[in-house]
Amino acid sequence: MKKDKPKKEPTGFKKKKKLKFRPWVFFVLMGVCAIIFAFSIWGIHNWNEDNEKIEKLEKEIQVDVPTNVVEEQGELINPPDNKKSDYWYYIDMPFYEVDFNELLQKNSDTVAFIHMESSNINYPVVQTGDNDYYLTHAFDKTKNDAGWVFLDYRDSLDPMSSNLVVYGHGRVNKTVFGSLKNTLTKSWQNNKDNYIIQLSTPKENMVFQIFSIYTIEAESYYIRTDFANTEEKEQWVKTMKERNTAPVDAEVSANDTFITLSTCENNSGGRIVVHGKLIKKQAR
Numbered sequence: 136m137k138k139d140k141p142k143k144e145p146t147g148f149k150k151k152k153k154l155k156f157r158p159w160v161f162f163v164l165m166g167v168c169a170i171i172f173a174f175s176i177w178g179i180h181n182w183n184e185d186n187e188k189i190e191k192l193e194k195e196i197q198v199d200v201p202t203n204v205v206e207e208q209g210e211l212i213n214p215p216d217n218k219k220s221d222y223w224y225y226i227d228m229p230f231y232e233v234d235f236n237e238l239l240q241k242n243s244d245t246v247a248f249i250h251m252e253s254s255n256i257n258y259p260v261v262q263t264g265d266n267d268y269y270l271t272h273a274f275d276k277t278k279n280d281a282g283w284v285f286l287d288y289r290d291s292l293d294p295m296s297s298n299l300v301v302y303g304h305g306r307v308n309k310t311v312f313g314s315l316k317n318t319l320t321k322s323w324q325n326n327k328d329n330y331i332i333q334l335s336t337p338k339e340n341m342v343f344q345i346f347s348i349y350t351i352e353a354e355s356y357y358i359r360t361d362f363a364n365t366e367e368k369e370q371w372v373k374t375m376k377e378r379n380t381a382p383v384d385a386e387v388s389a390n391d392t393f394i395t396l397s398t399c400e401n402n403s404g405g406r407i408v409v410h411g412k413l414i415k416k417q418a419r
Contacts, residue, residue, distance in 0.1 A: 185281040189310045192274050196259065200237050202248075205230040205340060209417035215386045222344065222386065224327070226415050230340035231333035233259075239337075242274055246286055247336045249301060253329035255314040260301060260334075262286040270304070281306055289360045292336050297368060298393040299334075300358045305398040305407065312398035315407050318348050324381045332394055332411045338419055343394045343411030346385035349378040353404045358397060365389050375410050387412050 206229045215222050233248040238259050247260040261269055261283055269285035272278060286292075287300035303312030317323045330345040351357070357375065362368040368389040376387060392413040400407045 185279045186306065186308050186310060188273060188277070188279055189281045189283075189306075190308075193257075193310070196238075196241075196274070197257075199241075200259075201234040203232040203234075205232050205417065207417060209340070209342075209415045211415050212392070212413045213388070213390050217386065220386055221327075221330075221383075222414055225331060225342070225344045228328075228331050228333075228342055230342060230417055231335055232340050232419070233335045235337045242276065246292055247334055249284060250333040250335075251329075252331070252333075253323060253326065254317055255309045256284075256303075256312065258284040258303075258311070260284050260286050262288060262290070264288055266302065270302075281311055284311060287358065287360055293338060295392055296360045297362055298358075298360050298371075298395055300360055300395045300397060302397050305400065312396065312407075315396060315398045315409065316400075318345075318381070318409055319350070319407065324348070324383075330383055330385075330411075332396070332409075334394065336419075340417045340419060341413055342415050344385055344414045345381075345409060345411045346383060346387050347375045347379035347408075347410040348381040348383075349408055350380075350400050351378065351406050351408060353406055357408055357410075358395060378408075385412065 208226060209230065211226060214226075231248070231250040235245065235248075238245045238248070242259070242261060244261040244263050245259045246262045248258070249260050250257050259274060261274065262285060263269065265288050266285070269283045271280055271282060273281065274283050282304045284301060284303040287302070290296045290299050292299070303315075305311070305316060306313035318329075323329055332343040332345060334341045334343065356371070357378075359371060362371065372387055372389055372391070394411045394413070396409040396411075398407050399405065
């Protein structure tokens with residue numbers, strides 16, 4: 136009998152080599168995992184610590200700084216002829232007045248105080264020579280990644296710029312401008328009394344009527360603080376109104392003075408934006 140010849144392996148076929156266990160690879164991977172875990176714990180700890188410091192500052196300000204609700208009409212700004220306009224409803228909203236003596240002692244960068252009854256926004260507004268410092272510093276100027284509420288360095292309150300741009304981080308625990316996310320919800324938008332921003336400065340108390348709420352990718356157009364001419368301002372107003380996603384129809388023109396609140400929507404560059412127009416003011 137003929138013996139069967141052993142089958143030849145197909146051309147190009149190679150026997151798989153058994154992987155050898157290399158202890159050093161295991162220890163390197165474990166080390167990398169340990170470092171990542173340690174950094175995660177460290178990040179969470181710092182995040183919580185920053186939030187706690189901001190909450191503590193908030194409570195101190197509420198206790199130490201006298202505030203007053205002023206039930207006066209004040210000076211009306213650009214009243215419309217249309218008596219059915221919501222403008223006539225919102226001018227009955229009170230002023231929110233703050234004693235700045237204590238605030239200025241705590242931080243000489245204080246320029247205003249912003250209040251929104253329908254949110255957690257109840258903060259002194261600071262301003263410095265750039266838009267970076269208060270992204271990473273709290274009201275007491277300590278290092279803090281929660282930052283604080285601050286006015287764009289390009290803006291002026293006396294004389295007042297065309298558009299006061301106020302920034303704050305959108306913290307998950309609703310501190311700083313974290314509660315601005317409420318403005319995107321139906322429950323918030325369906326309450327007519329929510330569309331008001333109250334601003335107090337050492338010289339004036341002001342009430343702004345919200346006319347536009349939306350989200351957008353980061354850009355520089357909506358945060359313009361002044362305009363070269365009326366045509367530029369008219370186009371800006373038209374664009375901001377067209378972006379609105381809330382059920383509000385306010386009468387707005389290039390003759391108005393504006394406030395813009397801006398915060399981060401997500402970690403990908405999205406922004407939550409709220410625009411209001413000045414409807415009344417009161418000298419202090």
